[in-house]
Amino acid sequence: MIALVSALFLLAAQNPPGPSGDTVPAGPPDVAIALTDEEVRVTSGFTGARLLIYGVAPGYREGDDLVVILRGPSQPLTVMRKERIAGLWLNTEPASFAGAPSYYAAASTRPLHEIAPPDVLRRLGASAEYVPLRTAGVQSSDAAPMISDYRRAIIRLKADKGLYRNEAGEVTLQEANLFRAEVRLPAQAPVGDYEAQVILFRDGGAAAQTATTLTVHKAGLGEAVYNLAQNQPFLYGLLAVAAALLAGWLAAAIFARR
Amino acid sequence: MQIYLPIAEISVNVLLLLGLGAGVGFLSGMFGVGGGFLMTPLLIFIGVPPAVAVSTQANQIAATSVSGALAHWRRGAVDVRMGLYLLAGGIAGSVAGVQLFAWLKSLGQIDIAIALSYVVFLGGIGALMAFESIQALRRDRRGGQVARPRRRRPRPLAQRLPMRARFPRSHLYVSIIPPIVIGAVVGVLVAIMGVGGGFIMVPAMIYLLRMPTNVVVGTSLFQIIFVTALVTVLQATQNHTVDIILALLLILGGVIGAQIGVRAAMKVKAEALRALLAGLVLAVCLKLAWDLIATPSEMYTLIPGGL
Structure with missing residues (x-):
């Protein structure tokens, strides 16, 4: 389904590094942000919608990368592992997670692994592989050492449903440092308050970032x-x-x- | 043409759903079975979550049983008094069944419980049907009916128990306890398996209550309408598992298929088809059983909400 033009970001990376190869910005760059519309009404078809986010990054230079992250409302979640009991595969060892984003998309100018090293991406939560998941409690003590398997399972299963996704190449720069990000919103993605975050990467690090909330409605x-x-x-x-x-x-x- | 089912949360081809509805409707028109016991597993196979398949089936069966019950009603083939006693049990059973369903759902075991109960019931029914149709085919080959020795039947349980009531339509004077118990057992099955329960109720009415066969099907359908309607409302309220769009598509296909099935039944020799149906039931049963015991490709399950 089509396109909802809605969010306009103004991402201004101040203190642009000099041409001498000074790679680290001197201080936290000032970031300005503006939205044309804080409500997004998606005319949801039967297979989902495409969401368009527009923004401006005045500090953008050749060689920089932009990552636009959209996070859906956080929801509690329980993961269970299948185990063979008396010949049958039953769900066992539940582990509850207090908050998992119901939806996560990271759209970027290039594949994320080309933009920054894994530890940077993990710290920023800037990849569907590194979605932060808070545990609420593990019912069975057996499950505790395997919690990282559970995290990976959540990310894998959500990705299978198209709810956690990396969309490389879906951020495109147009003239005058205007950028456009396009993410797919599958039909299961819930409505509610979404967080939209934009990160400007320069030389493998985050040079500027900003975030805002936008409300997604569906018709x-x-x-x-x-x-x-x-x-x-x-x-x-x-x-x-x-x-x-x-x-x-x-x-x-x-x-x-x- | 894909359609998104909002409660099942999957996209499915519309024609596939209409075809499933028509196919199962055809079989139910042909053999006079409800078809819920086939439709629920088939929905599970195409990716509908088992909990949604079961609850939505209750909704669909409400529609098909109204059609059937009206036809029997016109012929006066409904014992309303008996139906109400069955219904009293059915209400208790379905309320308990929906609670059991919600409890299993909260434990994360509802999908497995549904599959397991289907394996047991389909295995039993399929084996019985296969046995019966093999016998019938053999009888045909030998030519003519083999006279069975007539045994004296013992006085039925329903006449020995207390609290007897008169059922003029069925020419019976029996205890009300068996109908209530039968209704309750079937009510639980409606909630857990999404079947009408006719395949249990009809034999129970004939062999336990000794009802005349001409009112059995109409009375069972009469009771099924109310129990499936109740289960639909309870499942929607408590478990949020009724998918109205899925139900309507299956009803549409089912209505058409059932009419074709009824007409086809008059022309085609049913015995060979009955063997085919038995084979289908057993195949579905084996597939469900296999999925329970085979090593799953995905070892983890996500359940919305905390435990």
């Missing part, structure tokens, strides 16, 4: 059904039954006549 039948099921479950159940009874009665009436 469309699927979303309406989902909202009703979550917010008015009793009414939803009655509607489901009414629809079924009506359909059954109609079918009987139509086919009995023939």
Whole structure:
């Protein structure tokens, strides 16, 4: 589905390093940010939406990289591991995570591993591979040493559903240091407050960054059904039954006549 | 054409869902079975989460049982009094079943519980059907019916228990305890497996209650309407697992398939097809069993929410 032009970032990396090869910015660069619209209404189709984010990076120089990260509302999550018990694979050893982003996308000008070394990306949380996940508690003591396996499992399973994604090459620079980032929002991605973060990388480090919140709304039948099921479950159940009874009665009436 | 199912949270081809509905509807029209016991596993195979498949099936069966019950009602083939006693049990059973469902869901074991109960039931039904159709085919080959020795049937349990009531439509004077217990067992099955439960209720009515066969199917359908409607509302309220869009697509396909099935049943020799259905049931059962015992490709499961 198409494109929602919404967020306009102004990313101004001040104190641009001199041409002499001075690679580290002198201080924390001032960052200005502006949004044209803080509400994003996605007309969700049946397969998801593409979200467009526009911004300006006045300090951008040749050789710099931009990474635009979009994080969905944080949600508690439980991971269980399958284990063979009496011949059957059962879910065992649950571990709860207090907060996992429901959605995470890192769009970048180039593949992330070309932009910065892994430890920098990990510290910034700037890759779907390094999404920070807070544990809430491990029910079984056996699960404690394997918590990093659990983290990897969350990231793998979310990535399989398209909910955690790296989109290399989806940030493109246009004239006058205007950049455009495009991320795919699958249909399962929830609505709510998203954090949008932009990082300007120079020589393998973050030279400037800024973040803002934008609210994602969805329009469309699927979303309406989902909202009703979550917010008015009793009414939803009655509607489901009414629809079924009506359909059954109609079918009987139509086919009995023939 | 892909459609996104908002509760199941997957995208599926519309034609595939309509086709599934029509195919299972055809079989149910042909053999007079509900089809829930086939549809739920098939939905699981195409990627619908088992909990959503079960709850949505309850919703679909409400639609198909209305169609069927109306046809029987017109012929006066519904014992309403018996249906109400079955329903009383069905309400208790389905409320308990939905609680059990929610508890298993909170433990993260609902998917496995659903698959396991299907393996047991499909295995049993498939074996019975296969046995029956093999016998029928043999009888055909030998030509003509083999006279079975008539045994004296013992007085049914339903007449020995207390709290007897009259059921004029069925010409019965039996205890109300067996119908309530049968209804309750079936109610639990509706909640956990997303089946109408006719495949248990009909034989139970014939062999345990000794109801006349001409009112058995209508009465069972009458009861199924209300129990599946109740389960739909309870599952939607408590577990948020009813996918109305999935249900409507399956209903649409199912209605058409069932009508074709009813007409086809008059022309085609059913015995060979019954063997085919038995084979299908056993194949589905084996696939489910295999998925439970084979080493999974993904060792981890994500469950929304904390435990």
